[in-house]
Every structure is written in structure tokens, then in C-alpha cells.
Amino acid sequence: MIPLLLIYLAIFVGSFVVIRMGLRRLRESHDFTSLKTVTFGDESAVRPDRAASLISVLTIFLIWGAFTGSKWAPFHVPGPFIGETRFTYTVEGPDGARDDATVFARVAPPGETAAPPEVEPGEGFARNDAVTVGAWRSVLVTWDDNDALSRADGVKVVAIEGQPVMPGDSVDTPAGRVTLTARGTLNFSPSKGMQMEPIWLPPPEAVVARVSEIAASGYQNFTLWEHLGWSLYRVIAGFVLGALVGIPLGYAMGLSGWFRGWFDPIVEFMRPVPPLALIPLVIIWAGIGESGKIILLFLAALWIMTIAARAGVSGVAISKVHAAYSLGASKWQILRHVIVPNSLPEIFTGARVAMGVCWGTVVAAELVAAEKGAGMMIMVASRFQLTDVVIMGIILIGIIGYGIDILMRIAEKWLVPWKGRV
Amino acid sequence: MSTLSIDKISMRFDLPNGSHVQALRDVSLTLNTGELLSVLGPSGCGKTTLLNIVAGFLAPTEGQITLNGARVTGPAAERGMVFQQGALFEWMSVRDNVSFGPRMAGQREAQWKGTVDHLLDVVGLRDFKDKAVYELSGGMQQRVALARCLANDPDVILMDEPLGALDALTREKMQGLVLKLWKETGKTIILITHSVEEALLLGERLLVMAPRPGRIHREYRLPFAEMGVGQDLRSVKRHPDFATRREEILGMIWDMEEEIMGRSVEAGA
Numbered sequence: 001m002i003p004l005l006l007i008y009l010a011i012f013v014g015s016f017v018v019i020r021m022g023l024r025r026l027r028e029s030h031d032f033t034s035l036k037t038v039t040f041g042d043e044s045a046v047r048p049d050r051a052a053s054l055i056s057v058l059t060i061f062l063i064w065g066a067f068t069g070s071k072w073a074p075f076h077v078p079g080p081f082i083g084e085t086r087f088t089y090t091v092e093g094p095d096g097a098r099d100d101a102t103v104f105a106r107v108a109p110p111g112e113t114a115a116p117p118e119v120e121p122g123e124g125f126a127r128n129d130a131v132t133v134g135a136w137r138s139v140l141v142t143w144d145d146n147d148a149l150s151r152a153d154g155v156k157v158v159a160i161e162g163q164p165v166m167p168g169d170s171v172d173t174p175a176g177r178v179t180l181t182a183r184g185t186l187n188f189s190p191s192k193g194m195q196m197e198p199i200w201l202p203p204p205e206a207v208v209a210r211v212s213e214i215a216a217s218g219y220q221n222f223t224l225w226e227h228l229g230w231s232l233y234r235v236i237a238g239f240v241l242g243a244l245v246g247i248p249l250g251y252a253m254g255l256s257g258w259f260r261g262w263f264d265p266i267v268e269f270m271r272p273v274p275p276l277a278l279i280p281l282v283i284i285w286a287g288i289g290e291s292g293k294i295i296l297l298f299l300a301a302l303w304i305m306t307i308a309a310r311a312g313v314s315g316v317a318i319s320k321v322h323a324a325y326s327l328g329a330s331k332w333q334i335l336r337h338v339i340v341p342n343s344l345p346e347i348f349t350g351a352r353v354a355m356g357v358c359w360g361t362v363v364a365a366e367l368v369a370a371e372k373g374a375g376m377m378i379m380v381a382s383r384f385q386l387t388d389v390v391i392m393g394i395i396l397i398g399i400i401g402y403g404i405d406i407l408m409r410i411a412e413k414w415l416v417p418w419k420g421r422v
Numbered sequence: 423m424s425t426l427s428i429d430k431i432s433m434r435f436d437l438p439n440g441s442h443v444q445a446l447r448d449v450s451l452t453l454n455t456g457e458l459l460s461v462l463g464p465s466g467c468g469k470t471t472l473l474n475i476v477a478g479f480l481a482p483t484e485g486q487i488t489l490n491g492a493r494v495t496g497p498a499a500e501r502g503m504v505f506q507q508g509a510l511f512e513w514m515s516v517r518d519n520v521s522f523g524p525r526m527a528g529q530r531e532a533q534w535k536g537t538v539d540h541l542l543d544v545v546g547l548r549d550f551k552d553k554a555v556y557e558l559s560g561g562m563q564q565r566v567a568l569a570r571c572l573a574n575d576p577d578v579i580l581m582d583e584p585l586g587a588l589d590a591l592t593r594e595k596m597q598g599l600v601l602k603l604w605k606e607t608g609k610t611i612i613l614i615t616h617s618v619e620e621a622l623l624l625g626e627r628l629l630v631m632a633p634r635p636g637r638i639h640r641e642y643r644l645p646f647a648e649m650g651v652g653q654d655l656r657s658v659k660r661h662p663d664f665a666t667r668r669e670e671i672l673g674m675i676w677d678m679e680e681e682i683m684g685r686s687v688e689a690g691a
Contacts, residue, residue, distance in 0.1 A: 319509040323567075326477055327523035327574050328499030337526070341513035418512035421556045 003194075008063065015055045061204060069195050070203035077194040080135035082109050084117060085175035087161050089143060089186060091126045094154035099124035103141055106132045107175070107190040110198060125149050131188065136197045138189035140181070151184050160186070202388040207395070210388040219389065220380055222372045228396060231366065231374040234290070235358045235404075238297020242354065246302045247347060250309025251339070260310075267306055275300035275361040279368055288369035293362065300361045301354040308350020312343020345419040348412045355408060359401045374400075426453040426476070426578055426610060431485035433471055433636075444635035445471045446482070451629070451638070453612070455577075458604050458647055460613045460625030462671065464678050468636020469614045473580050476612065477503050489577060499523060502576035504567050504584045510555045516566050517542070517551040523574030534573070541569040544606075545599065561592035565599065572607060581613040585620065597623055598655055605651045618671050622646055622664060623655060630671060632678055634685075640674070642667070 039045040065073025086104050093099075101122060108114035116130040125148040133139035143157070144150035158164060160171040160178050170179040176190035198206065215224045222230075252259040253267070278299055286292035316339055324338045366375025374397050381389030412419065433446040446468045453459055461469045474480045476487055478497040487494040489501065502523075510519055518525075520541060524534035542548050545565040555563060564584055571579055584600075585593045597620060604611055604624075615621050621628055626647045632639035644667070650658045658664060 317508050319505040320511065322477070322479055322497065323503060323505060323509040323570075324522070324526075325479075325497035326499070326501060326503040326576075326580075327526060327570070329522075329526040333526050337522070338511065341511070344513070416513075418554065418556050421512075 004063065004067070008059065011055070011059050011062075015052070015059075019049070019051045019055075064201070064204055067194065067196050068198070068201055068203035071205055072203075079193045079195045080107075080110070081175045081190040081193070082107050082135055083175075085173070085190070087171075087173040087178055087188070089126075089157050089178075090159035090162070091143075091147075091155050092158045093125065093149060097125075098158070099126040101126035101128050101143065101147075103129045103131060103143065103186070103188065105139070105175075105188055105190070106130075108132060108134050110135045121146070125155075133188065133190060135190065136192055138187055141186040141188055143186055156184050157186065199385055199387060202391065206388045207391050211392050211396075214389070214392070219377055220372075227372055227377050228374055228400065230372045231359075231362050232400065234293045234297055234362050234373070235355070238294050238362075239301045239351075239354055239358050241294065241298045242301025242358075243305045243351065245298075246305030247309040249302075250306040250311075251313055251335075251343075253306065254310045254313025254343075255335075255339075263306075267303055270299075271303045271307065275357065276364050279365055282365075283369060288371075293365050293370070296365055297358045297362060300357050304350050304354040304357060305347070308347050308353075309343060311350075312346035313339055315346055316342040344416045345412075348408070348416055348419070352405060352408045352412070355404050356401065359397075359404060363397055425455065425490070427488045428452070428472075428476065429485050429487070431472070431475060431482045431487070433468065433475065433480070434483045446475075447635040447637050449485075449636070449638055453578075453610055453627075455610050456608045458611045458613065458624060458626040459629060460615055460621040460627070461629045461631060462615060462618060462621040462675070463631030463636075463639070464633055464675050464682065465616075466636075466682075467631040467633040467678075469631055470582060471636065472631075473503075473582055473612065473614055476578070477501055477580050499527070499574050500577045502571035502574055502579050504564075504571050504579065504581045506583045507560065507563065507587045510563055510566055510570075512554065512556050514555070515552050516547060516555060516558070519555060519566055520551075520569045520573050522570060527574075537575075538569075538573055541573050544603070545569045559592075561588050561596060564588065564596060568599070568603065572603065572609075576609070578610045578612065581611065583614055583616060586616060593620075594655060598650070600624060601647060601650050601655075604647075618668055618675070619659065622667055622671070623650055623658060628671075630674060633682060639678075 033045050033047065036042065036045050062073060064070070066076050069076050069079050084104065084106050086102050088100050088102050090098055090100050101124070102119075104117045104119045106114050106117050111134075113134070114132050116132045119128045119130045122128040126143070127146045127148070129141055129143050129146065131139050131141050144155065147155070149155045157180055160180065161173055163171050165171060165180045167180050167182045167184065170177050176188060179187040179189075181187055202210075211224075218224065219227065249259075249263065253263055254260070275296060278296055282292045282296045282299075286295055320338055320342065321334060324334045329337065362373070363375035366373035367379045370376035374393055378390045378393035378397075381387075381393065428449060428451040431446055431449045432444070435443045435445060437443060449468075449472060451459075461472070463469050471480065475482050476494070478494050478501065481495075494501070511522070514522070517538060521531075521534050521538045524537070539548070539551075542551050545568060547562060547565055547569070550558065550562065555566060558566065567584065581600075585596050588596060600611075600613070601624060603609075613621075613624055615624075622644060623646055625642075625644055628642040628644055630639045630641070631637065646658050646661070646664060649661070
């Protein structure tokens with residue numbers, strides 16, 4: 001872990017030095033912000049360095065690749081030992097006679113099996129042994145299976161690679177570690193290196209391959225697009241219903257003391273309840289089908305939209321309302337032409353928050369129980385240790401969530417251009 | 423002759439702690455059509471409260487307001503209001519802001535187009551009519567507010583420190599515009615201001631109010647507004663009478679402020 005952080009820090013600092021100190025000198029710009037002398041503390045002068053963003057993303061993939069033995073990574077951290085190795089052990093008979101023998105081990109690449117190597121029996125009462133083991137695994141060497149005398153005859157291992165050992169001791173060999181177990185057998189674990197096992201973290205190309213495989217042939221009876229599409233459909237249905245009820249309710253609470261008094265306790269009570277806490281109740285009431293999910297997302301969006309609409313009404317400057325009245329507008333006209341447009345920026349902020357919360361909630365609800373959906377995909381995959389599917393799912397969920405937020409921001413810029421400029 | 427009559431208005435707020443504030447006491451005033459009244463006074467003298475009562479946003483605890491014989495009970499299009507700032511609708515273009523009143527009254531574009539275009543010409547915003555109001559400077563925004571009020575053709579225009587937030591130079595130009603519009607349209611105008619100079623320049627009649635309780639302290643009839651219609655406002659300011667009046671009124675307000683300070687020091691001690 002520590003070397004990983006150090007590598008990351010080194011890339012962070014190194015690329016900063018190269019890009020900011022080196023390349024920037026070559027193409028200096030003279031726009032207004034670059035001419036500011038005070039940038040520390042002036043938030044508006046802090047612009048994200050796109051080169052840093054690019055290097056940041058590349059670094060994540062580089063580290064991911066380097067630690068998983070990816071074909072795409074230009075270099076790797078040491079991987080697990082693969083190939084053939086040997087170590088010697090010394091046995092002592094009950095009469096004190098000693099004999100040496102060698103264990104020939106063949107370590108197979110992950111996911112493959114290999115035949116044990118052919119070995120000569122050797123001389124003496126202890127014979128040479130042959131074992132095979134997969135990378136990252138270990139193997140128990142019952143060294144006395146082929147020997148003239150076995151542990152039952154009182155023979156025991158007294159040294160490994162010439163080093164005297166007691167049961168429980170370990171000896172490091174060039175390709176791994178050999179432990180004398182309490183029962184007198186030898187346990188050989190080939191060295192694991194620093195790379196991650198695919199079962200914990202698959203290399204990026206495995207995830208990409210899995211994406212194209214699932215995109216082509218589907219997963220758990222549904223295509224990838226159906227899984228993602230259903231999750232998205234639930235979010236949009238829940239959000240639209242929540243907005244259809246929440247916005248008028250928020251307006252009513254902002255315009256009428258009776259409505260505000262009536263719904264304040266309900267809204268203020270429900271607002272801090274995380275939607276995830278409602279999942280069990282919704283499942284009890286509505287089951288794990290579509291209606292349950294949409295009810296849950298409706299509830300997740302409802303309070304956020306209600307509060308946003310209420311804040312939008314409260315935020316209208318009284319002088320605007322007075323101006324409209326003294327220009328002869330009726331109550332309905334003021335609602336339509338003053339209060340509703342004035343509340344749009346607040347409602348958009350609420351909608352962005354609500355979409356984010358809904359997207360998080362739908363994935364969580366699908367993790368609990370669903371027949372289809374992005375969350376269900378990664379939940380089922382995790383049960384089968386299909387880590388590549390899990391990572392694929394997480395990345396797709398992230399991309400869609402980010403995409404939703406970007407679309408909302410574009411819509412906001414287009415529909416409420418005066419936001420933040422009044 | 424239509425008149426705005428303010429008849430023995432008193433305003434008393436109850437406070438949560440059981441005491442009360444007498445914001446206005448026995449304010450009476452009559453304005454004829456086409457008169458321009460400026461109202462001046464130290465802060466807390468009830469100028470804005472008085473304007474809000476005339477506009478119909480507040481109901482007085484005693485007395486009544488009548489416009490052309492009809493009692494005022496709430497806001498209406500006959501009494502237009504121009505606010506200090508922030509009362510324009512940012513979601514509408516300049517043109518939609520100015521045409522707001524006629525549109526709310528159900529007029530079709532053919533009916534209001536001529537008036538609105540003319541008013542945009544008068545306030546010098548013809549080229550900006552399709553711009554969003556948040557793209558305009560503060561002075562331009564106040565010109566939109568003036569045009570919006572005039573487009574509705576009110577009988578009385580109430581101005582609550584309309585030029586208060588503008589810089590000195592823009593303010594002077596806007597004062598000229600207010601005088602010009604007043605003369606051209608012949609509207610009755612009540613203008614509230616903090617600036618003695620502005621009150622003298624624009625007020626055909628000038629009301630100085632005193633605080634605690636808010637009441638009319640003195641009333642003047644002034645020649646400067648008439649003078650200002652024909653000539654440069656700066657030459658009006660150089661008129662010897664102007665300086666005399668300004669010193670007199672400044673001293674009057676200064677004394678009132680001193681008195682308030684003295685009273686609160688006594689109350690504190």
C-alpha cells in the first residue's frame with residue numbers, strides 16, 4: 001500500500017513539474033485570468049488544468065494495469081512466480097540417519113493447470129517429490145508418500161534448504177516460502193509478487209472484454225442495454241412522479257399558510273430519512289417489482305422537489321410581486337409570470353440533487369432485490385466472484401450518473417440563463 | 423381635475439413584545455393631477471410606509487386614501503410603482519418587461535406595440551429591446567422600470583428611491599429623464615428620496631417628514647422642477663435660491679437626526 005501511494009505521489013509531482021514548469025513556458029497565454037498576479041485565494045482564477053485531468057485518468061489506468069499484469073501497461077510491478085522451481089529438505093529417521101531429497105514444483109499461470117514434472121527418485125530413503133500449484137495458491141507436499149520410510153515410521157523433516165526447522169517454522173526459497181506444518185508435512189506457497197489476483201482485481205482489458213461480451217450476449221437473461229435502460233427508466237419515472245407532486249406541493253406550501261402548516265411536519269420529518277432506509281418497507285408493501293422501485297424513487301425525489309419549489313417561492317423578491325400587482329396582474333398571472341419563472345433556478349438545483357439521489361437509490365434498491373438493472377448485475381456477479389462484471393457495472397453506473405448531471409447542467413443553462421446573474 | 427387625497431392617515435404596528443410603533447400619525451395631503459411631489463426625511467420617518475399605503479400594499483390603521491373619489495383598498499394598475507432596483511423580471515426581455523402591464527390586461531401585441539416602442543425610444547433603449555434585463559447596466563435597468571410603469575398608463579406614479587442605487591453621473595442623467603417624462607406625460611408623481619438635492623431638483627412640491635411618530639414637518643412649493651425642464655440641471659443647481667433651500671433643509675434634517683440621537687442616548691442612560 002505504501003509503495004503504491006508513493007508511486008502515485010511521484011507521478012503527481014513529476015507530471016506537475018514537467019507540465020507546469022516545462023511545457024507551459026513554451027506556450028504562454030495572455031488572457032485575463034492568466035494575467036492575474038493574485039491567484040492563491042481567488043477561486044475564480046483557479047481553472048482545472050486539463051492536462052492534469054488527462055494524466056490523472058491515465059495514471060489510474062496505469063496503476064491498475066501495472067498491478068494486474070495488464071497487456072496494456074508498459075510496465076508491471078513484480079508478478080507471481082510462474083515456472084519451475086525446487087527446494088531441498090532433510091529428513092531424519094528414528095535411528096538418527098539423515099537423508100536429503102528435492103521437491104520439484106511447477107507453478108502454473110493463473111487459471112491454468114499443469115502436469116507435475118517428471119523427476120528421478122534419487123538416492124537414499126527419502127525420494128524426490130514432484131508437485132504442481134497455481135500462481136497465488138499453495139500446495140501441501142506430503143513428502144513421505146513415495147518414500148521408503150514415512151512419518152508413521154518416525155521419520156521427520158529437520159531442515160529445509162539446509163536450514164534446521166521445527167514444526168511451524170518457515171523458510172524462504174528463491175521462488176516462494178516453505179512451511180513445516182504441525183503435522184510434519186511441507187506447505188509450499190510460491191511467491192505472490194505485488195500484483196493483484198484477477199479474482200480481486202481483473203486487468204482493464206478483461207473488463208473491456210467483458211463489456212463487449214455482455215453488450216453482445218447479455219447477462220442474466222437481459223442485454224446490457226436492458227439492464228441499464230431499466231435502471232434509467234425507474235429513475236426517470238420516479239423523478240417525474242416526484243416532481244409532478246412535489247413542485248405543486250412546494251408552491252402550495254410557499255403560498256398558503258394552511259398548506260405550509262399542514263405539510264411542514266411531514267416534509268421536515270421525511271427529509272432526513274435516507275431513501276435507503278425505506279427499501280425494506282417498500283419491499284414489504286409493494287414487493288420487489290417495478291412498482292416498489294418507482295414508489296421508492298418517487299419518495300426519494302418528492303421531498304427534495306417539494307423543498308426546492310418552496311424555497312423558490314420564498315426566494316421571490318417582494319418588490320417583484322409588488323411591481324406585478326401595481327402593473328395590474330391578477331393572482332394567477334403573478335403565479336404564472338412571476339413566481340413560477342422566479343423559482344426555476346431553485347427547482348433546477350433541486351432537480352439535479354434529486355436525480356443524483358435517485359440514481360444512487362435505484363442502484364441500492366437493485367442491489368437488494370431485482371430481476372434486472374445495473375445494481376442487480378453487479379450484485380449477482382459478486383456472488384459468483386465475477387469481479388470484472390462488478391467493476392464494469394460500477395464504471396457504467398458512474399458514467400451514467402455523470403452523464404445525467406451534465407445533461408441537467410446543459411438544460412439549466414438553456415432554460416434559466418439568468419441564474420446567478422441577478 | 424382628478425386628485426389623490428390622503429386623509430388623516432395613521433399607521434400603528436403592534437410588536438410581539440406587546441408594545442407598538444407609531445409609524446405615521448395624521449398625515450393628510452392632496453395632490454392634483456400632474457403634480458410632482460418629492461418626499462424627504464430622516465430614516466424611520468415613515469416615507470416608505472406612506473408610499474406603500476398609497477400603492478395599496480399596506481392598509482392604514484386610521485384614515486383613508488382616495489384617488490378620483492374612489493377609495494384605495496389594494497394595489498391596482500392606476501397607481502404604478504417604480505422600485506429602487508431588483509423589481510424587473512429577469513426571465514423576460516426588455517420589451518416583455520415594458521409590455522407586461524398591457525399584456526396582463528389582455529391587450530394584443532397590435533394594441534400595445536406602438537406605445538411600447540415609443541417608450542423604448544423615449545428612454546433610449548430601442549436597440550436593447552430584445553436583450554435580457556440582466557445584461558443591462560443599473561441605469562438602463564431603471565430606465566426599463568420607468569418605461570414599464572409608463573406603458574401601463576397609470577394615473578399616479580409612485581417612486582421609491584428609484585435612483586438611489588445609481589452612480590452620481592447616471593443619477594443626474596436619470597433626474598433629467600424623470601423631469602422630461604413628467605412634463606411630457608403630465609402624470610402625478612410621488613418621489614421618495616434620501617438626497618436633498620434630488621428632492622429640490624425634481625419636487626414641484628417638497629414634503630419634509632419628521633420621525634417618531636412619522637408626520638409631515640413642512641411643505642414647500644419649489645420652482646426648480648419647472649426650471650429644470652427647459653435647461654441643464656447643473657445650472658439649476660447653481661441658482662442662488664437652490665443653495666439657500668438646500669442648506670435650510672439639510673439643517674432641518676440634521677436637527678431631527680440630532681434629536682433622535684439625543685433621545686436614544688437619554689433612553690440608554
